[in-house]
Amino acid sequence: MSTHHEDVVIAGFGGINAAGRSSGHQAFRRVVYDALSPELKQQTLAELATLTSSPANENLLQHSCVRAWDNISWDANAMPFNQPFTDAEGNPCFRITSKRSDVQSGGQLPKGFDPSSLYPARHHPRGLQMALYAAADALGCSGITVEDIKHHLSPDQIAVYCGSAAGQLDPEGFGGMLSAAHLGQRNSSRQLPLGMSSMPADFINAYILGNAGATGSSNGACASFLYNLRMGLDDIRSKRRRLVLVGNSEAPILPGIVEGFNAMTALATEQRLRALDELSETETPNYQKASRPFANNAGFSIAESAQCFVLADRELALEMGLTIYGSVGDVFIHADGHKNSISAPGIGNYLSLGKALASAQKSLGEYAVKERSFIHAHGSSTPHNRTTESELLSRCAGAFGIKRWPVCAIKAHIGHSIAAASADQLLMTLGSWETGILPGITTADAIAEDVIQDNLDIRLSHQQERSERLDLAFINSKGFGGNNATGWVLSGRATRENIEQALIRDNQHYLWKVYLDKNEQIKQRQNAYLNAMRVRNLPLPYKDKEQQPHPEELQLNARGLTLPGWDIRVEF
Numbered sequence: 099m100s101t102h103h104e105d106v107v108i109a110g111f112g113g114i115n116a117a118g119r120s121s122g123h124q125a126f127r128r129v130v131y132d133a134l135s136p137e138l139k140q141q142t143l144a145e146l147a148t149l150t151s152s153p154a155n156e157n158l159l160q161h162s163c164v165r166a167w168d169n170i171s172w173d174a175n176a177m178p179f180n181q182p183f184t185d186a187e188g189n190p191c192f193r194i195t196s197k198r199s200d201v202q203s204g205g206q207l208p209k210g211f212d213p214s215s216l217y218p219a220r221h222h223p224r225g226l227q228m229a230l231y232a233a234a235d236a237l238g239c240s241g242i243t244v245e246d247i248k249h250h251l252s253p254d255q256i257a258v259y260c261g262s263a264a265g266q267l268d269p270e271g272f273g274g275m276l277s278a279a280h281l282g283q284r285n286s287s288r289q290l291p292l293g294m295s296s297m298p299a300d301f302i303n304a305y306i307l308g309n310a311g312a313t314g315s316s317n318g319a320c321a322s323f324l325y326n327l328r329m330g331l332d333d334i335r336s337k338r339r340r341l342v343l344v345g346n347s348e349a350p351i352l353p354g355i356v357e358g359f360n361a362m363t364a365l366a367t368e369q370r371l372r373a374l375d376e377l378s379e380t381e382t383p384n385y386q387k388a389s390r391p392f393a394n395n396a397g398f399s400i401a402e403s404a405q406c407f408v409l410a411d412r413e414l415a416l417e418m419g420l421t422i423y424g425s426v427g428d429v430f431i432h433a434d435g436h437k438n439s440i441s442a443p444g445i446g447n448y449l450s451l452g453k454a455l456a457s458a459q460k461s462l463g464e465y466a467v468k469e470r471s472f473i474h475a476h477g478s479s480t481p482h483n484r485t486t487e488s489e490l491l492s493r494c495a496g497a498f499g500i501k502r503w504p505v506c507a508i509k510a511h512i513g514h515s516i517a518a519a520s521a522d523q524l525l526m527t528l529g530s531w532e533t534g535i536l537p538g539i540t541t542a543d544a545i546a547e548d549v550i551q552d553n554l555d556i557r558l559s560h561q562q563e564r565s566e567r568l569d570l571a572f573i574n575s576k577g578f579g580g581n582n583a584t585g586w587v588l589s590g591r592a593t594r595e596n597i598e599q600a601l602i603r604d605n606q607h608y609l610w611k612v613y614l615d616k617n618e619q620i621k622q623r624q625n626a627y628l629n630a631m632r633v634r635n636l637p638l639p640y641k642d643k644e645q646q647p648h649p650e651e652l653q654l655n656a657r658g659l660t661l662p663g664w665d666i667r668v669e670f
Contacts, residue, residue: 104593104600108528108670110136110242112235113345114213114228115522116163116205118146121239122628126529127331128162129511133560134398134549145632150156150210162207164399164513164541166385169206170351171224171268174199177353184203185292200367201356201387205401205513206405217640221288223266224303228404229298229347232260233306234262236343236406238627240420241620244307244639249570250418251340252666255335259326260299260345260406261315263517263577266292267352289312292295296446298347305640310661310668311339315346316342319577320476323405323524324585330409340414345406346518359400364480370396386541389514391477392549392556393542394489398479401513405521405553412597416609419616422527423626425593427586428457432578443486446582447574454572455583459498462570462588468500469526471548471570474523476513477507478576487576488550495553502555504563505531511540520575524587527571531589534568565591 127134127142134142146162167174168177176196185191213219213227237243247256267273272293275285289299299313312333316325323346330342350356359365371383374396386481389399410420430453434444459467476487495503508526514521530536539558545556569592573585588596598610630636653660658669 103411104425107415107422108424108427110236110240111322112239113232113402113405120525122234123529123532125341130535130560133535139574150208154212157656163511164205164389169209193277201365201389204399217638221270222270223271225262225266225347225349226301230638232404233302236408240408241623248664251431252668253661253664254668255340256309257312257339258299258303259329261295262348263319263322265295308309312509318581319579320516320519321575321577321583323521324429331426334411342409347404348516348518349402350516351402352589364396364397389479390542391479391510394546395479399513400514403518403522416613419620422594423590425588428499429585430454431583441578443576447490450582453567454586463502466570472504473572474506474637476574477509485548491551492550493506505554505556506537507539510541520573523573534563565614566606602618619631
């Protein structure tokens with residue numbers, strides 16, 4: 099491992115979730131809306147209005163974040179259901195009917211936003227549409243284009259790691275492939291390949307980037323994003339790649355997936371929410387408060403999200419003038435060992451969190467961990483999670499001498515997006531660094547009595563902090579099957595200071611001045627992109643007619659090859 103914790107920087111981010119667009123911190127501002135100044139509230143509403151093609155008023159708040167179903171492609175009051183029966187001759191049969199779903203809420207994309215309207219999305223599953231949007235938004239946020247990349251890097255110096263946990267299970271993907279025969283329909287040639295869980299990376303690479311480096315995805319269930327982040331980190335530190343797009347895209351709000359999680363009693367159903375709030379059968383629960391991490395809760399709120407982050411090595415960031423939003427210190431992944439239940443958490447998270455704390459302490463010092471850090475908990479909003487994760491956080495905090503560790507749980511606002519969940523956590527971390535606001539669990543009135551709070555500060559309200567108080571963040575994630583991951587990241591402010599100090603020590607401070615000049619140009623391009631997105635939803639830079647070079651176009655010898663359109667040769 100490199101000794102420089104700032105050698106892998108976050109140079110851009112983009113995507114979409116229940117709170118809105120990622121770039122410009124729009125989604126974060128929607129989450130902490132109540133803590134914003136009047137000016138920022140107005141800006142947030144205006145941006146949501148543009149995103150959803152709706153009037154700019156506070157009614158938008160009712161149609162974003164976790165809420166009653168209002169932006170799904172199926173009717174939760176008449177969910178398709180294959181009812182079994184026996185015919186007159188005693189043969190087992192089924193008839194297609196419908197039923198009301200027990201689950202009536204979740205973390206949907208803001209009502210009115212449709213990624214398929216921004217490019218020719220012919221038969222593309224929703225998760226792939228969202229992945230393309232996330233990558234395009236991340237590149238726009240970074241201030242660089244694909245053409246810039248082709249001027250600075252060879253095609254093998256880039257990678258894309260982006261996937262999903264469940265694959266694309268809507269009718270255009272695996273869902274349609276598996277149900278066609280039962281419904282008397284014909285399978286299409288697209289359903290099998292487009293349903294694969296690694297396809298988000300393939301789509302981004304084929305239709306936006308066009309690199310010849312690496313693509314793929316590591317699947318760790320609900321911890322998948324941190325698994326991909328670890329791959330990107332390793333790639334850059336090993337010098338196999340210099341620029342990596344890391345993300346996840348999950349579109350799980352489908353009848354089959356909702357029913358599957360509900361069968362596990364994992365979701366916040368209509369009836370459980372009524373029981374929790376002591377409502378009558380005729381009263382409607384407050385679905386905007388359905389997700390309550392570390393409080394008395396009724397299950398998690400399933401959500402959709404696609405997030406993408408641009409990672410670069412430090413030298414490339416300086417060379418291109420990339421804005422430095424933060425840096426990735428390390429990511430630790432550990433399994434649970436033997437388990438009695440595939441869905442219940444185990445001991446692996448103690449290893450991942452403990453190692454992350456120790457790594458950050460070794461790199462940044464004891465004071466940074468004790469006094470300048472906070473943690474984004476997995477915080478799924480299930481009764482089991484609130485006890486097991488609070489015990490984990492409390493014990494690890496105590497072991498490292500942390501007295502009142504600020505704990506955030508963003509699923510309270512945007513729900514649980516499965517493979518993209520820890521990407522949502524990282525996105526909100528960047529928002530805290532930008533605004534100084536730590537998001538609280540405002541959907542709950544009190545912490546549950548069985549939650550262990552020793553050494554912890556589990557916040558129920560949004561709170562403003564001094565910028566230096568937020569330097570260090572830990573991202574914790576758990577996944578079904580015994581998958582655990584914890585990463586730590588350093589703020590952009592602290593990362594930039596460290597890089598400047600390192601250049602001074604090496605008598606290269608002039609490089610920092612050169613970087614600042616280049617960064618001014620990048621910031622102008624970033625601002626131009628964000629200003630344009632405030633006016634209208636820009637079409638995606640989708641290249642479906644781009645042709646691969648023919649073999650005879652390659653300039654090939656024993657030392658390497660040159661691809662058409664790329665300035666720098668691939669060295670063998």
